[in-house]
Amino acid sequence: MLVAYSDRGGRKIAIIMPLFGTLIYTLAFLAVSYFELNIYLLIGSSLLSSLFGGLGTFLGGCFAYIADLCKDDRQKTLRMAGLDMMIGLLSGVASIATGYFLRAAGFNWPFLTSALCQCVIILYAIFILEETVNKVPTDAIILDGTPQRSATKQMLYGVYQMFTGASRRCKTVLLLLILIFTSFSFAYVGGISLMTLYELNEPLCWTEILIGYGSALSTTVFLISFVGVSVFTYCGVPQLLIILMGILSVICGMLLVAFAKTTLIMFLVRVPMLLSIMPFPVLRSMMSKIISKSEQGALFAGLSFLESLTSNVSGAIFNSVYASTVSWFPGFIFLLSAGLCAIPLSLLGVVSLIGVDVAKEDKVPAEQDPVEDENDNSSLLR
DSSP states (O other): OHHHHHHHHOTHHHHHHHHHHHHHHHHHHHHHHHHTOOTTHHHHHHHHHHTTOOHHHHHHHHHHHHHHHOSSHHHHHHHHHHHHHHHHHHHHHHHHHHHHHHHHHTTHHHHHHHHHHHHHHHHHHHHTSOOSOSSOOTTOOOOSSSGGGGHHHHHHHHHHHHHHSSOHHHHHHHHHHHHHHHHHHHHHHHHHTTHHHHHHSTTTOOOHHHHHHHHHHHHHHHHHHHHHHHHHHHTTOOHHHHHHHHHHHHHHHHHHHHTOOSHHHHHHTTTTTTTTTTHHHHHHHHHHHHSOGGGHHHHHHHHHHHHHHHHHHHHHHHHHHHHHHTTTOTTHHHHHHHHHTHHHHHHHHHHHHHTBOSSSOOOOOOSSOSOOOTTSOOOOBO
16 A cells, blocks of 8 residues: 555655564564563564565565656666566575574674664665655546545555556556466465475485575576576567566476486576576566556555465465375476466467567557656557
C-alpha cells in the first residue's frame, strides 16, 4: 500500500518507512542479545516493524524510483538489472562475511554494525535523496477534487486503473507479463531454495566449507546476468529473447542439478545458470513501459506482493514435495522446477504471437492528454 501511495505521496515514503521498520527489528535483536532479554520480545518487534513495510515495500519503492528517473526504455532496463545485481551480490557477500564476523566478534557487534549502517542510510534517504514525485502526475486520475482529500481512494483507484485504463491488448499483454513473472519466480525460487539441503544430503554430503564456496559462486549469477542484460540490450537483442535465454538457463541448470552426483558436477551446474536472473529486470521494464507515470507505484507494489507471495508459497510446496520424494529420487524436485518453467515459456510464446515489439517501440499519445512529457511511457504494441 505504501508503494501504491507513493504515486501521489512521493517515492521516498516507500523507501524510508521500511528502513525504520528494519532498524526497529535490528535494535530488538541487539537488545535481546546484549541484555539477555526474553526472546518473545522479537515477536512484538516483528509485528511492530511489519507496520512500516518490509523488504518488498522497500524494493517496490526503489524500482518505482528508478522508473521515474529513466528517460528511455533501454536505460530503465539496465538500471533495474543493476539494482537486481547489487541486491544479489551484496546479499551474498553479507551472508558469507557474517559467519566470520560472528566468529571474531560475537553476536552483539554484527547487530550494532547493521543498526549503524541503517541509520546512515536513513539519513541519506531523508536529507540527500531527491524526491521524484514533486506533484501529482499529469496523467493521474483525480477523485473528489484534490488528491490530498482522498489519498486512500486515489491509492486504491490507482491499482484498479492500472488494469482498466489501458486498451484491451495492453491489458492482455500486462496480464501475460505478470503471469510470466509470477510463474517463473515460483519455479526458480522453489528450486533454488532447496539447493543447500540437496547438497547436504547424500550422495554429495557437502561440508560447511563447500556450502560456503557454493554460495559464493552462486552470487556471481547476479553479476553475469547483469552483464548479459547490458550486452544484449546494447546489441539490440529483443527483450523477449533475453527472457527466453534466462528461462532456458534455469531449465538447463535444474536438469543438471537433478542428476548431479559428484562435487565437480554440482559446482559446474552454476555455469548454465549464470543468466538465470535476466528475466526479472527485463519483465519489470516491459511492464513499466505499458503503465502510465501515475501508476508506476501501483505496478511495483503489486509485483513486490506477488514476488513475496510466490516465494513463501513455493518454499512450502517444494519442501513438502522434497520430503515426499527424497527417499526414492532426491533430484525430482529440480526436475519439477525445470518442468514448471514450461508455463512461463508458453506464456512468452503467446506474448510474441500477440505482436509485442520490445526492440522498436512507437510513441503514442495518451487517450486523455494529447501532450505528454518526454518521460512518458511508450506503447509496447504495434
